[in-house]
Amino acid sequence: MPGRxxxxxxxxxxxxxxxxILTRDGWTVHTHSDGETAAERVRRMPPDLVILDVxxxxxxxxxxxxxxxxxxxxxxxxxxMLTARGQTKDRELAEQLGVNxxxxxxxxxxxxLEHVRSLAGT
Amino acid sequence: xxKQLTGTRIRDRRLARGMRQADLAREAGIxxxxxxxxxxxxxxxxxxxxxxxxxxxxxxxxxxxxxxxETLVADLETAARSARAExxxxxxxxxxxxxxxxxxxxxxxxxxxxxxLEDRIAALSDRIxxxxxxxxxxxxxxxxxxxxxxxxxxxxxxDGLDRDWETRFYKNIFDDSLRLxxxxxxxxxxxxxxxxxxxxxxxxxxxxxxxLDERGHHIPELELPDADVRAYMDRTDWPSEAVxxxxxxxxxxxxxxxxxxxxxxxxEAAARHHCHPGALAEDTGAPLAxxxxxxxxxxxxxxxxLPAIGIAIxxxxxxxxxxxxxxxxxxxxxAPGCPLLPLYGALSQPARxxxxxxxxxxxxxxxxxxxxxxxxxxxxxxxxxxxMEATMLVLADAPAATAQPVGRTCRICPRPRCxxxxxxxxxxxxxx
Numbered sequence: 001m002p003g004r005x006x007x008x009x010x011x012x013x014x015x016x017x018x019x020x021i022l023t024r025d026g027w028t029v030h031t032h033s034d035g036e037t038a039a040e041r042v043r044r045m046p047p048d049l050v051i052l053d054v055x056x057x058x059x060x061x062x063x064x065x066x067x068x069x070x071x072x073x074x075x076x077x078x079x080x081m082l083t084a085r086g087q088t089k090d091r092e093l094a095e096q097l098g099v100n101x102x103x104x105x106x107x108x109x110x111x112x113l114e115h116v117r118s119l120a121g122t
Numbered sequence: 123x124x125k126q127l128t129g130t131r132i133r134d135r136r137l138a139r140g141m142r143q144a145d146l147a148r149e150a151g152i153x154x155x156x157x158x159x160x161x162x163x164x165x166x167x168x169x170x171x172x173x174x175x176x177x178x179x180x181x182x183x184x185x186x187x188x189x190x191x192e193t194l195v196a197d198l199e200t201a202a203r204s205a206r207a208e209x210x211x212x213x214x215x216x217x218x219x220x221x222x223x224x225x226x227x228x229x230x231x232x233x234x235x236x237x238x239l240e241d242r243i244a245a246l247s248d249r250i251x252x253x254x255x256x257x258x259x260x261x262x263x264x265x266x267x268x269x270x271x272x273x274x275x276x277x278x279x280x281d282g283l284d285r286d287w288e289t290r291f292y293k294n295i296f297d298d299s300l301r302l303x304x305x306x307x308x309x310x311x312x313x314x315x316x317x318x319x320x321x322x323x324x325x326x327x328x329x330x331x332x333x334l335d336e337r338g339h340h341i342p343e344l345e346l347p348d349a350d351v352r353a354y355m356d357r358t359d360w361p362s363e364a365v366x367x368x369x370x371x372x373x374x375x376x377x378x379x380x381x382x383x384x385x386x387x388x389x390e391a392a393a394r395h396h397c398h399p400g401a402l403a404e405d406t407g408a409p410l411a412x413x414x415x416x417x418x419x420x421x422x423x424x425x426x427x428l429p430a431i432g433i434a435i436x437x438x439x440x441x442x443x444x445x446x447x448x449x450x451x452x453x454x455x456x457a458p459g460c461p462l463l464p465l466y467g468a469l470s471q472p473a474r475x476x477x478x479x480x481x482x483x484x485x486x487x488x489x490x491x492x493x494x495x496x497x498x499x500x501x502x503x504x505x506x507x508x509x510m511e512a513t514m515l516v517l518a519d520a521p522a523a524t525a526q527p528v529g530r531t532c533r534i535c536p537r538p539r540c541x542x543x544x545x546x547x548x549x550x551x552x553x554x
Contacts (some may be wrong), residue, residue, distance in 0.1 A: 002288065002462065011265050011268075011269060012298070013269040013273060013294040013298055014269045014272065014291070016273035016291075017269060017273045017276060017291075017294075018272065020276060020287065020291075021272070021276060024280075030383060040254075055261060057483070057536075080279055084261040084264035084268075085257075105264045105265060105267070105268040106264060106267045106268040106271045106272075107271075107272075108266065108271070108272075108275065109237065109272055109276065109279075110274045112272075120242055
């Protein structure tokens, strides 16, 4: 049974497209665009899965992931990172911080759906 | 066995011209048996005899001389090693160089050119990986492409899509296409090299900063009380003469700074004052700019527990001449920086220290404490304008207080309402 996805992304058209394909697949999608308050938003309304952009206004996706992994409440929360920075060092940093999946832009809708289903265990 | 070369080449040259050994010997005024010994490299040759034989064989004496050949052979062997070529040892470079010196010189020249081009490619790759302006522009292009790909997939793969959604997605694609056109065009302009090439390459100042980056901006040899800059420079392999010219005054100043503020005492004081330049200036009596440079030159081992330290120095025209970047804070080397940075503010208020908490746009950029001061670079003299230089120290220790929003440079700054903006940004305008 699809659950709740929190999409933390600041590109309005990417937000709209991803929200559409996930909603059509049965997921409840919440969105958040500000890096500064993103970790707090996760704690306030814990989703089943977080899709996290790296370059966000206020705070980077890496910092947000670090916070989530340091908090016992969100330590095991599945996090999928999306980024245009696909260099090895970026991937390694994300993995060190405990990301579940690292996807580089551009990606296909089918990939997103497949990984969301797989990570959220549906 | 380079000493055998001259004789071998005399023999080859003579045979190529169809001359008999006896005829060449006679015209050169030596015996045929002596020439025979020379040609079999059993007698060394030089001076007048070499010049006479070279003249008779219609060749420049340098093409027959041993020293030139030794260099050529060494260059050929270097070229072979560099290309990891598997050369048959039965065909030593010495034979090739002696028989075909012109072609051998061409091979070594081409090998040297390949080395230069490979160095240049490495420098460009490094620049692509670290240039914040380029990174931001590429990020923008990839983000828009992602949006277009995702949205168009929905339109193509969704039968019976609601009309409102369809209209919305078409509009999104149209908006994204405009953004993509603009950002890709700007990227092309940025990457375009001017006539004569070289814009995308590194200038001497950039090369020197890259050299310092590799060493963590700390030079242990110049920390010693009797440090000798000239000797250190002689021992160091520099990329070019131009870099040497940039490096020399910088290293001399480093040595002077190190003598005035020896490392052990300064590191201890920096830890005690948590890198605060004002407190360090009071403690040591040193000028602020020198304090800032010494902080930036602290070795990694001395910075445990201290905030991350960055520095930028510009000349009186605002041109960046040195920087040690921090994660999230790196000024473009060639593009003009953000005029809101205290670095430039200090230039208009010489000798007056400025400080501010600054925040850069972008998720990975932290708040930073910035301290800046502009001082004359050289002693003042009559009838000449002062040569000013501004120094800005940045520390990653800023409290979560109100910060002055600044940027790196207009082209990658998304702040929409900025009185200091010179030109439009490559990135979408967001935030404050």
